[in-house]
Amino acid sequence: MSPRNVKILWVLVAALASLVVALVAGILFSSTGVTIAEAVLYGGGVFGGSLVVSLAVLGAVGVLH
Template structure:
C-alpha cells in the first residue's frame, strides 16, 4: 500500500495506544493487593512492549507500514 507518511504515523500512534491499554490491563490483573506495585509495573511494561512489537510486525508483514 502506498499510504502517506501522516497516515502511517497515525497507525503507529493507534498501535501504541492500544498497546498502552493492553499493558495497563495486564498490570492491573497481575497486581495482588498486599504485594508491592513494582512487579505489576514491570509486567505491564513487558506486555506493552510485546504487544507493540506484535502489532507493528503484523502491520509490516501486511504491507501497511
C-alpha cells in the same frame, strides 16, 4: 493526507492499543497480590511485546511499507 502521516497514525494506534493491553495486564497482575513495582514492570514488558507484535502485523499487512 500524505502516506507518511497515515503511517504515523497507524503507529500511534498500535502504541495506544498496546498501552491499553499493558494497563489491563498490569491491573490483573497486581490483583494476584504482588507489589505495585512488580505489576508496573510486568505491564511494561507486556507493552513492549504487544507493540512489537502490533508493528509486525502492520508491516506484514503492508501498512508500514
